Amino acid sequence: MxxxxxxxxxxxxxxxxxxxxxxxxxxxxxxDTPFHVLEALRRKGVSNLTIINNGAGSGDQGLGGLIKDGLxxxxxxxxxxxxxxxxxxxxxxxxxxxxxxxxxGTLAERLRAAGAGLGGFYTRTGVNTLLAxxxxxxEIDGKKYLFEKALxxxxxxxxxxxxxxAGNLVYRGTMRNFNLVMAMAAEVVVAEVEEIVxxxxxxxxxxxxxxxxxxxxxxxxxxPESHMFNQKGNRQVKL
Amino acid sequence: MSLTRYGIAYRIANELPDGSYVNLxxxxxxxxxxxxxxxxTVFLHSENGILGFDAVxxxxxxxxxxxxxxxxxxxxxxxxxxxxxxxxxxxxxxxLTHAVMGGMQVSAQGDLAxxxxxxxxxxxxxxxxxxxxxxxxxxxxxxxxxxxxxPKIVTSCTLPLTAEKxxxxxxxxxxxxxxxxxxxxxVEVAPGISPEEVQSKTEAPLRLASNLTVMxxxxxxxxxxxxxx
Numbered sequence: 001m002x003x004x005x006x007x008x009x010x011x012x013x014x015x016x017x018x019x020x021x022x023x024x025x026x027x028x029x030x031x032d033t034p035f036h037v038l039e040a041l042r043r044k045g046v047s048n049l050t051i052i053n054n055g056a057g058s059g060d061q062g063l064g065g066l067i068k069d070g071l072x073x074x075x076x077x078x079x080x081x082x083x084x085x086x087x088x089x090x091x092x093x094x095x096x097x098x099x100x101x102x103x104x105g106t107l108a109e110r111l112r113a114a115g116a117g118l119g120g121f122y123t124r125t126g127v128n129t130l131l132a133x134x135x136x137x138x139e140i141d142g143k144k145y146l147f148e149k150a151l152x153x154x155x156x157x158x159x160x161x162x163x164x165x166a167g168n169l170v171y172r173g174t175m176r177n178f179n180l181v182m183a184m185a186a187e188v189v190v191a192e193v194e195e196i197v198x199x200x201x202x203x204x205x206x207x208x209x210x211x212x213x214x215x216x217x218x219x220x221x222x223x224p225e226s227h228m229f230n231q232k233g234n235r236q237v238k239l
Numbered sequence: 240m241s242l243t244r245y246g247i248a249y250r251i252a253n254e255l256p257d258g259s260y261v262n263l264x265x266x267x268x269x270x271x272x273x274x275x276x277x278x279x280t281v282f283l284h285s286e287n288g289i290l291g292f293d294a295v296x297x298x299x300x301x302x303x304x305x306x307x308x309x310x311x312x313x314x315x316x317x318x319x320x321x322x323x324x325x326x327x328x329x330x331x332x333x334x335l336t337h338a339v340m341g342g343m344q345v346s347a348q349g350d351l352a353x354x355x356x357x358x359x360x361x362x363x364x365x366x367x368x369x370x371x372x373x374x375x376x377x378x379x380x381x382x383x384x385x386x387x388x389x390p391k392i393v394t395s396c397t398l399p400l401t402a403e404k405x406x407x408x409x410x411x412x413x414x415x416x417x418x419x420x421x422x423x424x425x426v427e428v429a430p431g432i433s434p435e436e437v438q439s440k441t442e443a444p445l446r447l448a449s450n451l452t453v454m455x456x457x458x459x460x461x462x463x464x465x466x467x468x
Contacts, residue, residue, distance in 0.1 A: 026287045027309065031302060056361075081363035082309075092361050101362055104286060105327030105369035112324045123331060124372045130355070130399045131368065161303075173303025173320065177287045180322040208322070 002165040003211070004196055005218045008040035011190045015041060015155055018073075020050040022111065022186055023063050024158035024179035027055040027082060032175040034159045034192035035223045038062040041071075041157070048073045052111070052153055054104060054178055056080035056088035061227045067091060074098035076151070078107050101131060108181050110151035115184020115213070120149040156186030159220070160209065163193040164200075167214030168207045176208060183213040190216045240431045241412040242454070246461035247380050249274040250454055251339055251410050254378070255281050260290065261337040262330065262370055267380040268339040269308050274460065282317070284335055286366045288326050291318030307366070330366065331373045338374040340367060342381040342409070344396045347443035349406040349418035351379065352398035364401075371402035383411035383440050390442040392416065392423065413437050415454065422446060427454045 005011045015021070021041075025033025042065050049072045056075050057064030066072050068087035080088050080099060091097040102110065103125045113121055122145035126132050136147040158179040160169035169191055171179065183189050191214050242250065244267045252274035255261055262284040263271050272294050275281050282291045285306040292304075292312040300311035314320075329335055344352040351371050355362040371377055384390055392409060409416040414437045415427035425445040428437055430453055438445050 026305075026307075030305070079363040079365040081361040085361075089361055099361075101364055103364050103368040104323070104366040105330055108323035108327050109331075125331065125369045125402075127372065128400060128403050129368060131364065173301060174285075174287050174289060174305055175303060176320065176322040178323050181324050 003167045003215060003217045004165050005216050008036050008218060009043065011037060011216045011218050012041045012044055012157075014188070015044065015046050017046050018048040018050075019046065019154040020052065020152070022052040022153040022156040022158075022178075022182040024156065024177070024182050025053070026174070026177045027058055027079075027084075031223070032159050032177060032179065033062060034157045034190070034220075035062045035227065036221055037157045037190055037192045037218065038066065042066050042069060045071070047071050050074045050076065052076045052107075052151065052182070054078055054107070055082055056085045056099075058082065058084035059227055060087055061224065064088070067097065070096070072097060074100065076100040076102060076107070078102055078104035103131065106148050107151070108178060110148055111153075111178070111181040111185040113150035114152035115181060118150055120147055122147055151185065153182070153186040154188065156182040156189045158182050158189065158191050160191050160193045162195045162197055162202065163191055163214070163217040164197050164202050164211070165217070166199055167191070167211030167217055168202050169193070169209035169211075169214060170202060170206055171208050180209055183209045188216070189214045190218065192218055192220045194220055240429060240461075241383075242429050242456055243412070243461050245270060245274075246429075246456045247410050247412060249456050249460040250415065251378060251380055252276070253455075254408070254410075255279075255337060257281070259336040260284055260329075260334065261339060262286070262335055262366075262374070264338070264340040264367070264370070265308050266341040268341060269310075271339055271380075282315075284326070284329060285312065286323070286326055286330075288321045288323065289314070289318065290321075290329070291315045327366070327369055330369050333373055333375055335374050337376040337378060338370040339378045339380055340370060342379040342391060342406075344398050345379055345381075345392050345406050345409055345418075346396045347392075347394055347422050349404045350396050351377070351401045351406050352396040353379075353401050355399045357399065367401050371405040376407050377405045379406050379409045381409070381411055383413040383437070388440075390440055393442040413440065416445065417448070424448050425451060427452050429454050430456075
């Protein structure tokens, strides 16, 4: 078994019009998001996509590029209103894109539920708010809970630091975020990684995403500086 | 003298007890990290998967470690890293002891509105509803009134709710207010601010605490400025 691929275009070759695609990373603009796989998807030119991400892309490359190019019909996310998400903002204000706003923890759990074979779950998050509209409310031990459905995807495009040919993944720092639950939730999982090591080189104890969840692994390449938002962004108080 | 954003952050930092696990939201809450005393251990939680971070020193940024405000962060001794599922299990499971959040409106019952203004731009909720609905101590850090002088502490919220009956304590530039079963209790006023002035800028009725005091915020902390580098 070798899940290693060598062409970005090849790993997205079977993505179809109207596909539901979970895109890993916190805001789609840093080393936790699969930049080159997203750019290949953009070149392929599929349309009518539904994108699941925490945000709604940044700038006009990667996820932001897919939205800018009009390939995305709907975004399911928690926080589309970051300053850099201007491609989404323009399309949203022109009513050219649909938004399903989901609380961040509910988004993660809906993906996890899909990956774990659950139909959904009950949570106190969102009870008696606008985001509860149309959802079942159930009282459990005297407290109100909302029913939230599992959120499966056709594809997950994720990012990790290291992989082996069996698809086992290791992340570094805060790269993990949504990548783990997205790998569980999708039919086809593509991981863009910074290093591919020989089978047996990863300690079983360090594996964060077991290879059973991953279908395709491809080596990343440098990301343009213009796409690395907020890399500095550090502020300090002088006491 | 009303408090600055830094003064409010300083006051909240003093309120967090040794051994607490705290999520800091964006805005004034994010400034709390700079005022935590080294005498106590407070583990700061970041939604994207950190328990135990601190402000990072210039030149020591790790490109792989950022907090939920998209800022480079330093990991403290005893820190741990995890994914979103575990991160929000800490929130929903009420394992975190405190959430410090910004607010647009807080009602007399402790209802919170801080995520959307209808008709204004793109809405975003992030982790606000998860935190407000599930963490036991929800502290709100905000200015007492809007930019146009309207009270933000109201009888009942007119903006879309984040969660009902969730706020436990409010920290503003003018006052510290407890949310209790019997309504709002004014426990501290800023130096030089009278309880009457606080009430005049608050729509909901305030009950004066028997031990009402003046906030202890040293002027040097209240005058701080953030510097970019």
